[in-house]
Amino acid sequence: MxxxxxxxxxxxxxxxxxxxxxxxxxxxxxxxxxxxxxxxxxxxxxxxxxxxxxxxPSEATRKAMMEVIAQSNRYPGEMALQLREQIAALYGLTRDHVLLGAGSSELLGNTAALAARKKGSNAVSADPTFRLWFGAAELFGLTIKKVPLTSGKVHDLDAMLAAMDANTSMVYVVNPHNPTGTVVADTDLQRFTEKVTQRAILLLDEAYTEYSDAQTLAPMVRDNKNLVVAKTFSKIYGMAGARVGFVLAHPDTIKQLSAWQPWANAGPSAVSLAGAMAALKDQxxxxxxxxxxxxxxxxxxxxxxxxxxxxxxxxxxxxxxxxxxxxxxxxxxxxxxxxxxxxxxxxxxxxxxxxxxxxxxxxxxxxxxxxxx
Ligand SMILES: Cc1ncc(COP(=O)(O)O)c(C=O)c1O
Missing domain, CATH: 3.90.1150.10 (Aspartate Aminotransferase, domain 1)
Structure with missing residues (x-):
């Protein structure tokens, strides 16, 4: 150095x-x-x-993290529960709608694993898009069907719907989109969500929503078992190195996704959890x-x-x-x-x-x- x-x-x-x-x-x-x-x-x-x-990370976040370092000899299960409750309150959901991960990328992999349970399944995704989960998905046996963006570099929702077939078990949308920075209209995305989730899981990646005026679709998970909304502390909260992310989904879906996390202490550390709780309060x-x-x-x-x-x-x-x-x-x-x-x-x-x-x-x-x- x-x-x-x-x-x-x-x-x-x-x-x-x-x-x-x-x-x-x-x-x-x-x-x-x-x-x-x-x-x-x-x-x-x-x-x-x-x-x-x-x-x-913000001053308040750093301070909260420092204060918890000394408790790192203990498993942080209770803290994970508290953070889930805090996140749930922010979105008008319950803690049973929230699954934490060491970053949201890990949970994108879990969702792909869930979608891959049926042999011969495929996932529909934009091209280009955030592709970090592609490797894991393919390893699980999912084929990725790539649908080009429009000429304005926006998700082509109609073409993505058209690309779905009888073997499609997951559709992935990032809104706002990485790498192009574009958004789809809230109403278009809602309609698309309703259509897709009749037949497959929609994994909606909202890593950047807080930088935009795009509405979160998190409230829709209350009544929709096929919608998984992924969010992260790595972007607007400034905590990429702390590794905290989460998905919001129906409690039945969360239960299924939890299968890839052996227990409540499998995810973020005590220090990261403390930071995330402070970060949520520091609007x-x-x-x-x-x-x-x-x-x-x-x-x-x-x-x-x-x-x-x-x-x-x-x-x-x-x-x-x-x-x-x-x-x-x-x-x-x-x-x-x-x-x-x-x-x-x-x-x-x-x-x-x-x-x-x-x-x-x-x-x-x-x-x-x-x-x-
Ligand atoms: C669209 C998108 N989803 C997920 C992630 C992963 O974030 P995390 O740091 O929570 O794993 C990123 C990170 O760049 C991203 O751009």
């Missing part, structure tokens, strides 16, 4: 930990895992590739994250458009843009300039995704982009 990077990292950490006696023990000297935050380069790697929240931070994201998004969208990189209007904390104007390998060029910034989901095209960091990080990114172009 470079000195500069370590100094920055320690500065951030120690600010959060000021006054807590454990700070010295934890952060006074370099830990082996701190290497993971660095690529070995001399300057700081700007991490704008994984749609993380650059402002989190001021949610607002702060969203407001800052909006400012940065408007600036970056405007600049990229001006530089000749057309941007799809984003409802998330990342932008998807056509980088045809860049001659050469954009990802490699930006990596060489110390930006982990370019993700490719359509390899035969010039469409690229970049996450939104702080205003300063994005100004640096745009400056480097201009210099390299």
């Amino acid at each position: 470079s000195n500069l990077n370590r100094r920055n990292w320690l500065k951030h950490s120690s600010m959060a930990l000021a006054g807590l006696s454990v700070a010295g023990q934890l952060f006074g000297r370099q830990q082996p895992w701190q290497e993971l935050w660095d690529d070995g380069a001399e300057s700081v790697l700007v991490r704008i590739g994984q749609n993380e929240n650059p402002y989190g 001021a931070f949610v607002k702060y994250s969203r407001t800052n994201n909006e400012k940065v998004k408007a600036y970056v969208t405007n600049e990229l458009n001006r530089m000749g990189y057309p941007v799809i209007p984003s409802h998330t904390n990342f932008v998807y843009y056509d980088a045809s104007a860049f001659k050469g390998d954009l990802a490699a060029a930006m990596q060489a300039a110390n930006f982990s910034a370019i993700r490719i989901f359509e390899p035969t095209t010039a469409w690229r995704r970049t996450s939104l960091g702080t205003m300063q990080e994005m100004q640096q990114f745009l400056k480097a982009l201009k210099e390299k172009a």
Whole structure:
């Protein structure tokens, strides 16, 4: 780890930990895992590739996590129960509608496993989309039927319905969508949900809803056993490293999904659970994250458009843009300039995704982009 990077990292950490006696023990000297935050380069790697929240975790969340460290010798079953109740209250549901996971990606896998129980089943999904669960699903025996997005990079709900057949056991929709940042209209999605769930599970991934005006469909799980809504603390709550996610579903469905989690202590740690509970209460931070994201998004969208990189209007904390104007390998060029910034989901095209960091990080990114172009 470079000195500069370590100094920055320690500065951030120690600010959060000021006054807590454990700070010295934890952060006074370099830990082996701190290497993971660095690529070995001399300057700081700007991490704008994984749609993380650059402002989190909030002060209240960090404090709650620090206070619970000493209880890490105990299994956190009661805390998991409390968090489930807190989440349920937020969505007008009961704790029996909530299943926690170490991030929501784990629960996407569980849902795919449930859908794969019938041999020869398939799952309908947009293309491109968030595909982290594809590998596990295919291993379980699900075939993935990929349906292209519309020319505006939006889910083509009609085409997805048309792609369903007698063997379709799951349909996956991300709203707002990753990687393109688009949303489908709430009423269209509701109608689509009603149709799909008569025949298959709809796995609705709402990882980014809080960054947008899109309505959550969580209340629909009360009366619909085939709807599974996945959400995460990794984005607006700024806790990607803490690994907390959850799904909302009918209690009967939650029971089935729980089969892949042997017991109540299988998921997030006590420290992560404490952080998540504090984060849910800290709605001021949610607002702060969203407001800052909006400012940065408007600036970056405007600049990229001006530089000749057309941007799809984003409802998330990342932008998807056509980088045809860049001659050469954009990802490699930006990596060489110390930006982990370019993700490719359509390899035969010039469409690229970049996450939104702080205003300063994005100004640096745009400056480097201009210099390299
Ligand atoms: C659409 C979508 N779903 C799920 C996740 C996974 O989040 P988690 O960190 O909770 O596993 C991500 C993370 O980038 C995502 O973009």
